[in-house]
Every structure is written in structure tokens, then in C-alpha cells.
Amino acid sequence: MDDLNAIGAAVLDQPVIETERFTLRPLRPSDAGLIAHYTADRRVAEGTRAIPHPLPPGASEAFVARALSAKRTEDVWAIDGSQNRLAELLGVVSLTRMEGEQSELGFWIGAGFWNTGFATEAVAALVAANPHGARTLFAEAFQDNPGSARVLTNCGFVYLGDAESWSVARGARVPTWTYLRKMG
Numbered sequence: 001m002d003d004l005n006a007i008g009a010a011v012l013d014q015p016v017i018e019t020e021r022f023t024l025r026p027l028r029p030s031d032a033g034l035i036a037h038y039t040a041d042r043r044v045a046e047g048t049r050a051i052p053h054p055l056p057p058g059a060s061e062a063f064v065a066r067a068l069s070a071k072r073t074e075d076v077w078a079i080d081g082s083q084n085r086l087a088e089l090l091g092v093v094s095l096t097r098m099e100g101e102q103s104e105l106g107f108w109i110g111a112g113f114w115n116t117g118f119a120t121e122a123v124a125a126l127v128a129a130n131p132h133g134a135r136t137l138f139a140e141a142f143q144d145n146p147g148s149a150r151v152l153t154n155c156g157f158v159y160l161g162d163a164e165s166w167s168v169a170r171g172a173r174v175p176t177w178t179y180l181r182k183m184g
Contacts, residue, residue, distance in 0.1 A: 014026045014075050014077070014131070015129060015131050017077070017125050017126065017129045017131075018125075019121050019122070019124075019125045020121065021081060021084055021086065021118070021121060022079050022080055022081040022083070022084065022086060022090065022118070022121070022122070023080045023081075023083060024077035024078070024079060024080070024093060024122060024125055024126060025077060025078050025080050026067070026068070026075075026076070026077065026078070027064050027067045027068060027076050027077075027078050027092070028064070028068075028078075029061070029064055029068075031060075031064055031078050031088075031089050032060040032061045032063075032064045033060070034087070034088065034089040034110075035060040035063060035064065035089065035092070036055060036059070036060035037110075038089075038091065038108075038110035038111070039051045039055055039059075039060065039108075040053075040054070040055050041110075041111045042169065043111055044108055044109075044110065044111055045168075045169035046167060046169045046170050047108060047142065047145050047148065048106070048108055048167070048168075048169070049165050049166060049167055049168065050168055051108075051168065051169055052168045052169055053168075053169035063076075073096055073097050074094050074095065074096040074097075075094060075095050075096075075131065075132070076092050076093075076094040077092060077093050077094065077122075077126065078092060079091045079092060079093060079109070079118060079122045081118075087110070087113075089110075090109060090110060090113050090118050091107065091108050091109035091110050091113065091118065091119065091122070092107065092108060093105070093106070093107040093119075093122045093123060093126050094106045094107065095126065095131065095132050095134075095137075097132060098138070100135075100136075101132075101133065101134055101135040101136070102134055102135065102136045102137070102138065103132045103134040103136075103137055103138070104137070104138045104139065105123065105126065105127075105137050105138070105139040106139070107119055107122060107123055107148075107151070109122075114147065115147070119147075119148070119151045120150075120151045120154050120155060123151055123152070123155045124154075124155045127155055127156065127181065127183075130183055134183055135182070135183055136180060136181070136182055136183065137157070137180070137181040137183065138160075138178065138179065138180055138181075139152050139157055139178075139179045139181075140163065140165060140176040140177065140178045140179065141176060141177050141179070142165075142167070142174050142175070142176055143162075143174070143175040143176060143177055144174075144175075149177055149179075152179045153179070155181070156181050157179035157180065157181045158179060158180055158181065159177060159178075159179055160178040160179055160180045161177075161178050162175060162176070162177060162178070163175075163176050163177075163178050164176060
């Protein structure tokens with residue numbers, strides 16, 4: 001019961017954010033199945049730093065448990081379109097706390113929902129809400145994923161420079177574009 005109380009307290013400090021087509025809400029255990037389904041797609045996994053491919057058994061449940069932990073450093077929101085007759089989970093968007101009132105933004109969308117504007121709408125809503133009260137937001141996109149870079153620039157992020165990040169799914173360092181957004 002203490003574990004459930006800790007989850008309840010952790011979720012309470014993460015706001016629900018409404019957009020025109022969906023709701024950004026904290027993850028819940030029932031999201032693990034759709035997370036596993038979408039991230040089993042090699043293209044989705046290879047667009048991220050941390051999602052392995054193939055996805056090992058229990059990985060999505062472990063991800064949800066970390067997202068619900070009272071000791072987490074990353075807040076993860078489900079992009080939930082169920083109120084508008086869309087899927088209950090379209091993808092996720094997250095903020096990871098960094099030092100100095102800064103956060104790093106991350107996101108992925110299920111491949112069946114690419115090119116719908118969902119990623120831009122989710123990132124824009126999270127930036128507008130600024131739930132961490134960050135002065136600066138950082139984000140990156142792999143250089144072979146210009147769609148994610150467009151999402152960031154459409155949401156007011158400015159190109160900062162080139163770098164590299166490790167991709168678990170690719171098992172390699174991948175060139176990235178790094179972006180910054182100063183908050184008002």
C-alpha cells in the first residue's frame with residue numbers, strides 16, 4: 001500500500017495539460033502495453049537514445065514504474081487522444097530536470113501517427129505549461145530525423161550546435177542537432 005501511496009503522491013505533482021486534440025497526462029500502468037507495441041517498431045526505437053530494439057520483456061512496465069516513482073528525475077506524459085476518439089496513447093513527451101533551472105525535453109510518437117502534428121502540439125503544450133518552471137529547455141534530434149528537428153523549431157527552439165548521443169537501439173553514437181529554448 002505504501003508503494004501505491006508513493007505513486008499517488010508522485011503523480012499529483014505532475015499536471016494534466018489539455019490541448020485541442022488530446023490530453024497530456026501522467027503515465028499509468030495500463031499504458032505499458034501500447035508503449036511496448038509502439039516502441040517495438042525499430043524506427044521508433046532508433047529515433048530515441050534509450051529505447052532498446054528489440055524491446056526486452058518487461059521494459060515498458062519498468063519504464064512506467066520509473067515514470068511513476070516518487071524519486072524520478074524525469075516527468076513523462078502520455079499523449080492521450082481518447083477523449084477525441086483517438087488512441088489512448090499516441091506517444092509520450094517528457095522533461096528531465098537538470099541543474100540551474102533547466103530541463104531537457106524528449107518525445108516520441110507511434111509510427112502510425114507520424115506527420116499528424118501530434119508531436120508539435122504536444123511539445124508546444126508542454127513548453128507553454130513549463131511545469132518545471134525552467135528558465136531554459138534543451139532538446140536534441142538525431143540528424144537523420146529532420147521531422148523531430150522541425151517539431152523543435154516549430155515550437156521556438158533554436159539550433160545550438162552539433163553533438164553526438166548514444167542510441168541503445170542502434171548500438172552506436174549518432175550525430176545530433178542540439179536545440180535550446182529560453183523561457184520567458
